[in-house]
Amino acid sequence: xxxxxxxxxxxxxxxxxxxxxxxxxxxxxxxxxxxxxxxxxxxxxxxxxxxxxxxxxxxxxxxxxxxxxxxxxxxxxxxxxxxxxxxxxxxxxxxxxxxxxxxxxxxxxxxxxxxxxxxxxxxxxxxxxxxxxxxxxxxxxxxxxxxxxxxxxxxxxxxxxxxxxxxxxxxxxxxxxxxxxxxxxxxxxxxx
Amino acid sequence: xxxxxxxxxxxxxxxxxxxxxxxxxxxxxxxxxxxxxxxxxxxxxxxxxxxxxxxxxxxxxxxxxxxxxxxxxxxxxxxxxxxxxxxxxxxxxxxxxxxxxxxxxxxxxxxxxxxxxxxxxxxxxxxxxxxxxxxxxxxxxxxxxxxxxxxxxxxxxxxxxxxxxxxxxxxxxxxxxxxxxxxxxxxxxxxx
DNA sequence: CGCTGCGCTTGACATTTGTCAAGTGCTTTC
DNA sequence: GAAAGCACTTGACAAATGTCAAGCGCAGCG
Numbered sequence: 001x002x003x004x005x006x007x008x009x010x011x012x013x014x015x016x017x018x019x020x021x022x023x024x025x026x027x028x029x030x031x032x033x034x035x036x037x038x039x040x041x042x043x044x045x046x047x048x049x050x051x052x053x054x055x056x057x058x059x060x061x062x063x064x065x066x067x068x069x070x071x072x073x074x075x076x077x078x079x080x081x082x083x084x085x086x087x088x089x090x091x092x093x094x095x096x097x098x099x100x101x102x103x104x105x106x107x108x109x110x111x112x113x114x115x116x117x118x119x120x121x122x123x124x125x126x127x128x129x130x131x132x133x134x135x136x137x138x139x140x141x142x143x144x145x146x147x148x149x150x151x152x153x154x155x156x157x158x159x160x161x162x163x164x165x166x167x168x169x170x171x172x173x174x175x176x177x178x179x180x181x182x183x184x185x186x187x188x189x190x191x192x
Numbered sequence: 193x194x195x196x197x198x199x200x201x202x203x204x205x206x207x208x209x210x211x212x213x214x215x216x217x218x219x220x221x222x223x224x225x226x227x228x229x230x231x232x233x234x235x236x237x238x239x240x241x242x243x244x245x246x247x248x249x250x251x252x253x254x255x256x257x258x259x260x261x262x263x264x265x266x267x268x269x270x271x272x273x274x275x276x277x278x279x280x281x282x283x284x285x286x287x288x289x290x291x292x293x294x295x296x297x298x299x300x301x302x303x304x305x306x307x308x309x310x311x312x313x314x315x316x317x318x319x320x321x322x323x324x325x326x327x328x329x330x331x332x333x334x335x336x337x338x339x340x341x342x343x344x345x346x347x348x349x350x351x352x353x354x355x356x357x358x359x360x361x362x363x364x365x366x367x368x369x370x371x372x373x374x375x376x377x378x379x380x381x382x383x384x
Numbered sequence: 385c386g387c388t389g390c391g392c393t394t395g396a397c398a399t400t401t402g403t404c405a406a407g408t409g410c411t412t413t414c
Numbered sequence: 415g416a417a418a419g420c421a422c423t424t425g426a427c428a429a430a431t432g433t434c435a436a437g438c439g440c441a442g443c444g
Contacts, residue, residue, distance in 0.1 A: 060333055068337045070329060083326045086319075127278075129321055134275045136328045137262060141252055143335035144368025145260045148401070168422065176336025178402055183423055340431070360392065370432055375393055 001029050001102050004052040008076050013120040022117065026110035032056075032097040045084035045091045047105040051075050054101020055165060059173070060093050069174040072098075072162055078128065098166055143176060149185050151175045193221050193294050196244040200268050205312040214309065218302035224248075224289040237276035237283045239297040243267055246293020247357060251365070252285050261366040264290075264354055270320065290358055335368060341377050343367045 002024055009015060009023070028047075032038060038056065039045055051073050058079055059069040070093065073079035084091035085108055106114070115122040135158075142154045155175060156163060162171070172182040194216055201207060201215070220239075224230060230248065231237055243265050250271055251261040262285065265271035276283035277300055298306070307314040327350075334346045347367060348355060354363070364374040 060337070062337050066337070068333060070332055082322060083329070086322050086326065126318070126321075129318075129325065130274060130278050133321065133325050133328065134278065136325065136332065137275070139332055140262055140328065140335060141260060143332060144366070145252070145254055145258070167420095174336070179422075180403080180424085181401060184401095187423080359390095371392075372394085372433080373431055376431095379393080 001052045001104065002027055004075070005050055005104050009124075013124050015118070015120060019118050019121070023114055023121070026106055026114065028105040030103050030105055032101045032103065034097055034100050036097050038095040038097065038103065039081065039091055040094050041092055042090045043084075044088065045081045046108050047080070048078065048085070048108060048111045049080050049095075050078055050104040050106075052102040052104060054103070055098045056095055056101060056103070057098055057166075057170065058093050058095045067173055068176070069170055072159070072166060072174070074161065074165070078132075098170070148175070148177045148181050149188070151177065152182060152185050193244045193296065194219055196267070197242055197296050201316075205316050207310070207312060211310050211313070215306055215313070218298055218306065220297040222295050222297055224293045224295065226289055226292050228289050230287040230289065230295065231273065231283055232286050233284055234282045235276075236280065237273045238300050239272070240270065240277075240300060240303045241272045242270055242296040242298075244294040244296060246295070247290045248287055248293060248295070249290055249358075249362065250285050250287045259365055260368070261362055264351070264358060264366070266353065266357070270324075290362075340367070340369045340373050341380070343369065344374060344377050
């Protein structure tokens, strides 16, 4: 499974064989069954996680027991509770697999070392962070500006690959609306 | 005004006098009057901006002409349209001053150089990015999970310094609710 | 001093979205 | 091949929030 990551890296940056070997040396492959947790709220999150093939979600559970999905991650993307990673405190979020999945884990310590030793890797990580920061910002804009229907339209635009891959109820949870409302919106859009 | 920034830096990282001089050399001080734009949608954003004393906001305007505030920034924080900075494309957001303010600008090119030459500076920036990423994530959680009242309570918790500093209508815009609703919520909370 | 404009509040009403409960169709299971 | 479970849909109704319009109080200004 490391070759998926290798392809990903090579598409974005140039690495010597030694550098690649350094990275490979600290990567840990993990297989997840559908519904298996990668981490639960309360755990300490100490790794960076790259999704090879599969689909995971990061979500929180509120006082009323309701789940709210913060992110989906499919192959060639990263996922994790950065809050826990950064602070060293317990995670507020859960991460689990929506399909059988394979991920690559990098202990944060190893990961930091890679960043320091391989400038191109550091740059890549920075770019990714910046990009996901932007994506997050756009999501906020959507969340505070759009009606339920507009949110769904926006989702269709920004995440077409997820529309038929994750169940309706989860998309609703991601958008902050109820499954019933989303169902009605879909119907309405179909009739146009 | 550079001394404000110097104090900020010294509180967070250790710098030699030469390093500090490097930073000072590329910093540009800019004064803003209340309501003055630092940048408008359509502009290309090419600098990193640090707020010395003052208060700015970053917002977008939707099709219906409604403003939606994505961030406030007060003294000792950073603000900018990272999207534009990263992509080189035109900004989607506006930034303006809510009070007379003073900011420090760093052309992105200079800024990158500082990061490369001063590892401690790089680390600081990474930390800030990570932190604001977390804050953004928490905001998404609030936006998709909370009722209007809960959103306001959360705002009171996370941004007490803003509550009496920015007008009600802007807080409402930040939370994604109407000024009327926020006014009623305030009343209701006061009666408890 | 009185006017004006702005920020905020309030009320009446409309609209959107949520809630609850039931029903459909499809897949899985024994 | 009947039964159960799951994802989704639908309907009736309730609650939350938005919209529109008016009014209040205060600061700034001629």
